[in-house]
Amino acid sequence: MIYSPRFADTVAHNSSTLTALPNFKAPLLNMSSDSAPSKYKYGDKPGWRHVVEAVEALGGSASRKQVDDYLKELFPHYRDNTAVNLYACSVNSNARTNWPFNKRPRRSDDEENPHHEYDRLFKHGVGKKATFELYQSALHGVWEIYCNDKKKWATRCVAEAVEQDEAHQLQIKFDAAVKAAAGLTSEERRLRLAESEKYPRTNVVTTKVFVRSEYVVAEVLHRAQGKCEKCRRDAPFPRASDGTPYLEVHHITPLARGGEDTIENAVAVCPNCHRQAHFG
Structure with missing residues (x-):
């Protein structure tokens, strides 16, 4: 019918x-x-x-x-x-x-x-x-x-959805588009690539930035002593600027969800563990 x-x-x-x-x-x-x-x-x-x-x-x-x-x-x-x-x-x-x-x-x-x-x-x-x-x-x-x-x-x-700034919303939509593209065959993707623009479009967005405490970052990095506080491995490389171990400070409860900017809510992690914390 x-x-x-x-x-x-x-x-x-x-x-x-x-x-x-x-x-x-x-x-x-x-x-x-x-x-x-x-x-x-x-x-x-x-x-x-x-x-x-x-x-x-x-x-x-x-x-x-x-x-x-x-x-x-x-x-x-x-x-x-x-x-x-x-x-x-x-x-x-x-x-x-x-x-x-x-x-x-x-x-x-x-x-x-x-x-x-x-x-x-x-x-x-x-x-x-x-x-x-x-x-x-x-x-x-x-x-x-x-x-x-x-x-x-x-x-x-x-x-309600967690409030996101425009940049985060664009990232969410882009991630969904990548997932959809991954579901196509290689031949289908190549056909679409042939019709695509070679240079990316630009978007001007409004974003919200948290002004974090420099004392929290400094103290958490000092506490870690050059080792990732999640995997316990040494920092992957020294910073080119001053030679200190490269680690990133991650908030356990995100600031966007009401987390505190304190040393108790922060850990020093390597880039891999940081990505895993957000996307794993």
Whole structure:
């Protein structure tokens, strides 16, 4: 069955609640990843996976039309089920609750939930101008599906994203784009590279900088005596400026999350351990 809903332009959005579509009955789409491949309309996977992978391939953010165009190149017989699948997989869309698998309480950070795989996108804007980007709790907060006072299923934000400056937000989006690029084949990446700009774009951003205590840094480095306080190895090299062992001072509880700028909340670590503390 081909279904082409035109409900995308009628969903109202704000930061915490959305207005569900009245009297809308979800079509019987094949959303299960357990179905036999022969039942799939397009390739060897359900439509929602194709839609999410299209957003990934398009750099982690795309409009409905961009996803449509991308999938029509892959599948000449593709028909517009795009909006249905975009909304079903968007954590902040009330329209997603029209599907049975989204009519149960669920938080977007519950990775053990069998339906967590559908929590893949985040919607910005409404109507034809809406864009859908890969969902990240650090950037978009934690969302849940719940039954409201009117006995209707809806979505709401239950944990705001940690406040990030513009530079950090750009880094999060870039990391997601790199992950999406890694999912392509080498041939696909080379084709995209051939069309890419050879020089990077520049962005002017506003960032917040903590004015740290020089006494904390000096005392923590003195305490370490040239050895990483995590792996206990010697500093990897001496500083060119003064010959002192090169170690970096890391805050155990980040300052951005309310951590204190004290020697008790700081350790001297080698560059490898410092990166691991942030990304490991």
